Amino acid sequence: MDAHAPDVANAPPNPHIVRRAGLQDHPDVARLLDEALPNEPYRYADNLAWDESFVLNHVALSEGRLVGYITVLVSPPDPRGHALWQRLPRPYVGCLAVKPSHQRQGIGHRLINATLAALPTLPVAPGLSGHLYLECADALVPVYRRMGFEHLLPAQILALAGMPARANAMRRALPP
Numbered sequence: 351m352d353a354h355a356p357d358v359a360n361a362p363p364n365p366h367i368v369r370r371a372g373l374q375d376h377p378d379v380a381r382l383l384d385e386a387l388p389n390e391p392y393r394y395a396d397n398l399a400w401d402e403s404f405v406l407n408h409v410a411l412s413e414g415r416l417v418g419y420i421t422v423l424v425s426p427p428d429p430r431g432h433a434l435w436q437r438l439p440r441p442y443v444g445c446l447a448v449k450p451s452h453q454r455q456g457i458g459h460r461l462i463n464a465t466l467a468a469l470p471t472l473p474v475a476p477g478l479s480g481h482l483y484l485e486c487a488d489a490l491v492p493v494y495r496r497m498g499f500e501h502l503l504p505a506q507i508l509a510l511a512g513m514p515a516r517a518n519a520m521r522r523a524l525p526p
């Protein structure tokens with residue numbers, strides 16, 4: 351055997367698969383969200399029913415079981431919306447959740463990266479801004495920083511959305 355060739359047979363397997371999600375994933379995604387976000391009233395699994403002019407959805411699987419979900423809004427924002435999420439530029443992360451037993455294994459980051467890779471393939475791609483936006487609680491700011499997001503200043507949010515933020519707004523540049 352070539353001493354310089356990668357030792358594929360003994361390489362640790364990558365146990366996580368990330369793929370585009372569809373309506374068939376709804377029951378598993380709903381269960382995952384009940385576990386990862388038990389107090390969330392909005393049913394983010396229902397975004398699986400929308401087509402890709404509205405949302406881009408991915409799931410992560412580990413040993414065939416669903417362990418992560420991301421839903422990203424890609425339809426145009428509503429400049430008259432009452433909430434910041436309605437007004438911030440698109441794409442916008444509606445929800446990112448990883449099964450508690452599988453958190454801190456890089457799955458959330460892989461779901462973000464899969465989204466960034468898929469965005470240019472969408473029919474709405476030319477209408478999207480140059481950044482992926484999200485809002486999050488204080489505790490998650492360092493987590494999203496590790497995933498390459500920058501924390502927006504109040505003046506930046508005001509300029510982008512025409513209203514102040516109640517939570518943290520962050521963004522990450524889309525790949526060129």
Ligand SMILES: CC(C)(COP(=O)(O)OP(=O)(O)OC[C@H]1O[C@@H](n2cnc3c(N)ncnc32)[C@H](O)[C@@H]1OP(=O)(O)O)[C@@H](O)C(=O)NCCC(=O)NCCS
Nearest residue numbers: 386387445446447448453454455456457458459460493496
């Ligand atoms: C937020 C969430 C999606 C992150 O997913 P995850 O798969 O655990 O994150 P990753 O493993 O990809 O971690 C990304 C980076 O953040 C760091 N990180 C993750 N969780 C962290 C924590 N609780 N504290 C500090 N750092 C953390 C990781 O170490 C990693 O950094 P590194 O790449 O430098 O090692 C996950 O914690 C979650 O589902 N939380 C509950 C649901 C939620 O609140 N979602 C957001 C609102 S919709």
